[in-house]
Amino acid sequence: MDDAITQWINSAAGQSILLDMIMTSVTQYGVPLVVLIVALQWWSQHDRLHVRHTCIAAGLSFFMGLGLNQIILLFVHRVRPYDAGISHLVISPSSDWSFPSDHATATFAIAASFLLRGLQRRGIALLAAAAIVCISRVYVGTHYFTDVLGGAVTGILAAAVVRGLYWEGTRVDRLITGFL
Known part of the structure; x- marks a missing residue:
C-alpha cells in the first residue's frame, strides 16, 4: 500500500513543468x-x-526531532523510492537513507509546538504548511509516503517531550523570552 500511495502522489512528477517547479520550490524552501x-x-x-515561549519550544522541538x-x-x-524504482525523481538525489523524512520532522515539530x-x-x-511540505517530498520522488508519516511522528513526539520538559514562566524561560 505504501508503494501505491507513493506512486499515486508521484505520478504527476515530470508531467507538468509548472507543477514540478511549484513542488520543487516547496521542497527546497518550505522548511526555511x-x-x-x-x-x-x-x-x-x-x-x-x-508566543516567545512557543517559538523557543518550537526550536527545541525542531532540533530534538532531527536528533531523533x-x-x-x-x-x-x-x-530511497527512486532507487527502488518506485518513484520518478525530479530533484537531485539524496545521499542518506529515506526513513524518516527530516523535512516532515522539522515542520511537524514546529506545528505541534504551537498546537x-x-x-x-x-x-x-503551520500544520497545513507541514502537510504541503510532506506531499512535496513524495511528489518530487525522494520519499515514500510512510517516510513522511514517520517524520511527522518523530516531530510530534519531540514537541510532546519538549512540552513536558520546557515550562513557561521558569527563570530560564523568563530570561530567554525577555530578550529583545
Missing part, C-alpha cells in the same frame, strides 16, 4: 520559510511572552 515564520513570531504584539531522526537512521536503512501550547490558529496554519 516555516522557520522564518516562527522567527518573525518573536515580535508578535499579541500575548508576547507566551539521526538515531533512527543508525538502525533503519531504507533505500500543544494553545496557539491554535497559528498551529493549524
Whole structure:
C-alpha cells in the first residue's frame, strides 16, 4: 500500500513543468520559510511572552526531532523510492537513507509546538504548511509516503517531550523570552 500511495502522489512528477517547479520550490524552501515564520513570531504584539515561549519550544522541538531522526537512521536503512524504482525523481538525489523524512520532522515539530501550547490558529496554519511540505517530498520522488508519516511522528513526539520538559514562566524561560 505504501508503494501505491507513493506512486499515486508521484505520478504527476515530470508531467507538468509548472507543477514540478511549484513542488520543487516547496521542497527546497518550505522548511526555511516555516522557520522564518516562527522567527518573525518573536515580535508578535499579541500575548508576547507566551508566543516567545512557543517559538523557543518550537526550536527545541525542531532540533530534538532531527536528533531523533539521526538515531533512527543508525538502525533503519531504507533505500530511497527512486532507487527502488518506485518513484520518478525530479530533484537531485539524496545521499542518506529515506526513513524518516527530516523535512516532515522539522515542520511537524514546529506545528505541534504551537498546537500543544494553545496557539491554535497559528498551529493549524503551520500544520497545513507541514502537510504541503510532506506531499512535496513524495511528489518530487525522494520519499515514500510512510517516510513522511514517520517524520511527522518523530516531530510530534519531540514537541510532546519538549512540552513536558520546557515550562513557561521558569527563570530560564523568563530570561530567554525577555530578550529583545
